[in-house]
Amino acid sequence: MQEHNPMRITTQRQIILEELLKVTSHPTANEVYDMVRKRLPRIGLGTVYRNLELMSETGMILKLEVGGTQKRFDATVTPHYHVRCMECGRVDDIKIPIQDDINELAAEACHYQILGHHIEFTGLCGDCGKSPQQKTSIN
Amino acid sequence: MQEHNPMRITTQRQIILEELLKVTSHPTANEVYDMVRKRLPRIGLGTVYRNLELMSETGMILKLEVGGTQKRFDATVTPHYHVRCMECGRVDDIKIPIQDDINELAAEACHYQILGHHIEFTGLCGDCGKSPQQKTSIN
DNA sequence: TACTAATTGGTAACATATCTCAAGATAAGT
DNA sequence: ACTTATCTTGAGATATGTTACCAATTAGTA
Known part of the structure; x- marks a missing residue:
């Protein structure tokens, strides 16, 4: 039987985190998508949203709900x-x-x-x- | 000739402001829409958005871009x-x-x-x- | 290598906000 | 009160941002 809910290390997740760590700005999901797509052209926008949300839930990254309509993400926790x-x-x-x-x-x-x-x-x-x-x- | 850009006093605007003054919570545009619709059932959602935006530009009300994805409005300026x-x-x-x-x-x-x-x-x-x-x- | 559940990509659905425009309303002058 | 010019409205279309769905793929384990 398998362990419950272990977050798998996928290429997508790694690269999303890497790209987020590269910048000091606080990109929106779409901006992260653009950054990641340069290295993983076939990645889906949904995957980016899904993982940013997941990583913010586990505390790996910070989800900023600051002014403006879009959510922004920050690797500085x-x-x-x-x-x-x-x-x-x-x-x-x-x-x-x-x-x-x-x-x-x-x-x-x-x-x-x-x-x-x-x-x-x-x-x-x-x-x-x-x-x-x-x-x-x-x- | 007419004066330039005087904000007209319409029933819709009055009621939107009145309803906003009634509450201490900070309703979203949709919540304001629901409140106002009880008195003006035929009002359009666009009108509510339009006027909340307008009133916040002139400083009559405050537009809060706080956490969460939705804008909220406040009659306390x-x-x-x-x-x-x-x-x-x-x-x-x-x-x-x-x-x-x-x-x-x-x-x-x-x-x-x-x-x-x-x-x-x-x-x-x-x-x-x-x-x-x-x-x-x-x- | 084979198995199993998590994850992905693509798309559809949804939520929120803005735009468009004909019809209606307001303010100012007559 | 009537007229006119312009602002405003309502209704739907459109744009933008986010989530849900699902068959195909993949990571982790045995």
């Missing part, structure tokens, strides 16, 4: 914050100390059992900030 | 943070002081022009926290 460009949607890491204390503040301010938090900064990235197009920026 | 239930997806306000200082920290830590930030706490809401189903909770 240690807690950290993000900044998102309002113009192009790009997401980068922000290395500032984790604000542990605010969890307690929050717990006192609501009826939730607080398990964690995430901070997302918004702004303009290096490229988009150069040409200062007047945009109504709320928050 | 003063800056505040949110908590999201990992179980049911519900989103509530958290009334803790705005952490203004971290914007400067962030600005120093990256090459973005920082314009703002949002903190989203994750946890279990009153209802979901009661029946402690063992869930793998990352972050």
